Amino acid sequence: MSRELGYRRPRALSPLREHLRDTFWFAPTVALVLVCLLWFAADSVDVAIVETLRQNGDVQGIRDLMGVAEDTRTIITTVSAAMMTFIGVVFSISLVAVQMAAGNLTPRIVRIFIRSRISKLTFSVFLATFLLSLLVLTSYDSEADPRDVVTVPLVQSALTVVMVGVSLVLFIAYVTQTLQLMKIGPVVERINKESLEGVARIPVQGPDGEPLAPETARMSHQGDAGVLRDVHIARLVRVARRNGVVLRLIPRIGDHVVPGTPVLAVHGARVPARSALRHSVSIGIERTFHQDLGFGLRQLSDIALRALSPAVNDPTTAVQCLDRIVEFLAAVAARPLGAVHHRDRKGAVRLVQDVPGWTDLVDLGFTEIRRSAPASPQVSRRMLAGIDDLLRLVPDERRTPLERHRELLVQAVERTLPEAAERAFALRPDRQGIG
Structure with a gap:
């Protein structure tokens, strides 16, 4: 299936x-x-x-x-x-x-x-x-x-x-x-490419509507503190199938965990042996692209923020980052997000993994850049154009966070620019910023 x-x-x-x-x-x-x-x-x-x-x-x-x-x-x-x-x-x-x-x-x-x-x-x-x-x-x-x-x-x-x-x-x-x-172009392209490869690995089917069995046990992290980099999906699905249970990953990929943090919840009567789950969760020093859906947006946002800082003042770089952010959000616009269900060969759900939802991704991509955008008409124009493009693509239930960011950006520009002509220019959507 x-x-x-x-x-x-x-x-x-x-x-x-x-x-x-x-x-x-x-x-x-x-x-x-x-x-x-x-x-x-x-x-x-x-x-x-x-x-x-x-x-x-x-x-x-x-x-x-x-x-x-x-x-x-x-x-x-x-x-x-x-x-x-x-x-x-x-x-x-x-x-x-x-x-x-x-x-x-x-x-x-x-x-x-x-x-x-x-x-x-x-x-x-x-x-x-x-x-x-x-x-x-x-x-x-x-x-x-x-x-x-x-x-x-x-x-x-x-x-x-x-x-x-x-x-x-x-x-x-x-x-x-x-x-x-x-050069900035190939760098942001590489980041976006790896981000989209991570999106391709996410199942496209949403939840089947069946509730999970009651939670019977939790497995805690016993190693060194660090970032949850990824999990061995194939191994967890195999262990859950053999025991007839559903495993649920409690923290998100990219969360920092310390010893004693609950990592896996067991839904079902039979609790798998801890030895069977050994080496199924990877804890490291920093995040990776492998299963971290938001890591690419985090890097693109960081590059844009540094470009918009007074010490650098490079709005064109921020516009290039916004191009890739809009491209990424368009790629996930119609995908089920929030909870990913991994299934075994027979189609039964065996692993439930929490991933960032649509609102989380939109906030990650736009919030910090939006706060710096009013000082640069090039960035505000590009962000408005990107939000408008996304509003034409997303389902109705996903319009709210985009409309919220658009309204907040308009209000910030109106507060920053006192001249009506300057406000009108800065609030005119343009896919090139200032073409």
């Missing part, structure tokens, strides 16, 4: 995958392990080539291979000496760029650089190239007599040269992306 409605069932390893994406160590570590395996395979091929030539009595062939390998040895030595210096310089510049972007926009966008696939791939390939060059240098045989040579690292040297070429291509791509992420 849920699949027919377009809901993609959460994968069993989705929380682990998202957590690994928020780390920077996993990809380089895997790359170093893989390059060791690659070097071992290439070394075996080189040994087999030399052994085949020796069995055929082709000493001259071995001597020719040794000559080619000696010519490439200088290249490998140069690569080994220069690669770590190159890595240090490149990523030192990158850290400065990240610091500038965080200072100009919001510190929470550092996470975008950490999750960047091209950044991790570039760093991984750089380190793998450096390690491979060191391993290749250990394969050079000191014997001068071709009859005593065990291996000639010809294949290994060729792989190193290929890795250097890949590193150069990735370096160009990495610099291009880093420069893009220093």
